[in-house]
Amino acid sequence: RKVAATGKPMIISTGMASVAEIDETVRVAREAGCEDLILLKCTSSYPASPEDSNLLTIPHMRKLFDCPVGLSDHTMGIGAAVASVALGACLIEKHFTLSRADGGVDSAFSMEPEEMGQLVIESERAWQALGKISYSPGEQESKSLKFRRSLYIAKDMAAGEALTPENLRIVRPGYGLEPKYYNVLLGKKVKQAVKKGTPLSWDLI
The missing domain is CATH 3.90.1210.10 (Antifreeze-like/N-acetylneuraminic acid synthase C-terminal domain)
Known part of the structure; x- marks a missing residue:
């Protein structure tokens, strides 16, 4: 309530939360004055396995709570995060480290700079590739x-x-x-x- 009352945008991770708890959180935030809210689909295991990511929840969550949805991703690599973009994720959270070899609490599943760069490139490509529903040749295809x-x-x-x-x-x-x-x-x-x-x-x- 205190954060929502500032009127600033809020990013709320939903790890381990039930649908009822998410509903309560969204209602309280909106009632307290938050107009700009993003929910993050999250699997709270470290690292998380792709099989437990359940990315299909993203479009369902977006429709259910009528707000943008992103992904708080603890899987290894960039596959799950890029896939989430295709399902409507508008924000990706990843743990970051300059070097996993340096150790640290989250180092085992954190991304290094080169990997983060690839995530930026590939998630943008995935977003660009979504386009629109189309069955006819596009402008570039027409030349072929x-x-x-x-x-x-x-x-x-x-x-x-x-x-x-x-x-x-x-x-x-x-x-x-x-x-x-x-x-x-x-x-x-x-x-x-x-x-x-x-x-x-x-x-x-």
């Missing part, structure tokens, strides 16, 4: 559509000549009709002379 296969004339053809497996081929690039039309077009006749290497289009049939 030409590398798809499509239907091309494989031999010089005279007007009225029928398409056969010998003169109709599925090759790159993707400027011709889609390969799914191959069987439909076999036996169809071209209405004009066509040179070998011409991408097939409906106006030639």
Whole structure:
């Protein structure tokens, strides 16, 4: 209550707390004046195992308490922390040491500078990769559509000549009709002379 009453943002770790205890904490903090609250999913074992991390709790917690959620991570390495970003974590807490060899209470599971740097890079990449729900080619992907296969004339053809497996081929690039039309077009006749290497289009049939 005293911290919440300052009006400053609060970060609250939920290690070992039940859902009822978290609910009580959030309600008390908000009633006391805290408007900016982040909860951290936390497994209070040192080090924590990935199997005990239960990161799927993060989106559930975010929806249940209507606030941003992060991860207080005591696992080794950066895998769990990066995965948490994909599940909506907006903040990651990690123990840090200049050197595990120097010893200390938390040294065994603390990150060294190079590892922390990798966590920063990879968690940002994970966040950038989330993007949006999309099934169509993106702007950069559109440039690669030409590398798809499509239907091309494989031999010089005279007007009225029928398409056969010998003169109709599925090759790159993707400027011709889609390969799914191959069987439909076999036996169809071209209405004009066509040179070998011409991408097939409906106006030639």
